[in-house]
Amino acid sequence: MIHAHVSAWFVTLILFFVALFLIRAGKKKPLKIVQMVLRLFYLLVLGTGLHLLAAAYQFKVLEANIKGLIGLWIIFLMEFILTRGGKGKPTKVFWIQLVIALILVFYFGYVVLG
Ligand code: HEM
Structure with a gap:
């Protein structure tokens, strides 16, 4: 399940950057499709994550x-x-949070829970 989780968030991150590229390029139709696939992958990340949370963790629960x-x-x-971003609204505040959250998630995933 851990491999499924890692594969799922890896593909999610790649699709996120593909979607960003499509926004910049102004390609609306392909963007819609990538966003739909991306939302499916959000669910996969969530599902595998919840499964890990429920099954694998007897210690370090917090x-x-x-x-x-x-x-x-x-x-x-x-x-x-x-x-x-697709509507041309500012996203800077969210980007800052995303960078911090990514650092934290890798820290927790590999260092704390390793
Ligand atoms: C895009 C979002 C996410 C990213 C980038 C991410 C990243 C990671 C990473 C790097 C690990 C460590 C993998 C390893 O030890 O090989 C991990 C493990 C884990 N993730 Fe996620 N994750 C995400 C979303 C979630 C969500 C939404 C949940 C729960 C609802 C979750 C629950 C877990 C749990 C419980 C583990 C511990 C598995 C273990 O070490 O045995 N993750 N994740």
Whole structure:
């Protein structure tokens, strides 16, 4: 399940950057499709994450839950950035949060929960 989770968030991050590129390029139709696939992957990340949270964690429960909440926040931030960015609205505040949340999630995922 850990491999499924890692694969899911990896693909999610790539699709997020593809979507950003499509916004910049002004390609609306492909953007819609990528965003739909991306939302499917949000669910996969969430599903595998919740499964890990429920099944694998007998200890470090608090840390795992914090990690899960940060992961969830990342999903919201990506969605905010893409929907607002697509409408030409400012996204800077969300970008700052995204960078911090990504650092935290990798810290929790690999260092704390390693
Ligand atoms: C885009 C969002 C997310 C990213 C980038 C992310 C990233 C990671 C990383 C790097 C790890 C460590 C993998 C390893 O040890 O090989 C991990 C593990 C984990 N993730 Fe996520 N995650 C995300 C979303 C979520 C969500 C939404 C949840 C829960 C609702 C979640 C729950 C977990 C749990 C419980 C583990 C611990 C697995 C273990 O070490 O045994 N993650 N995640």
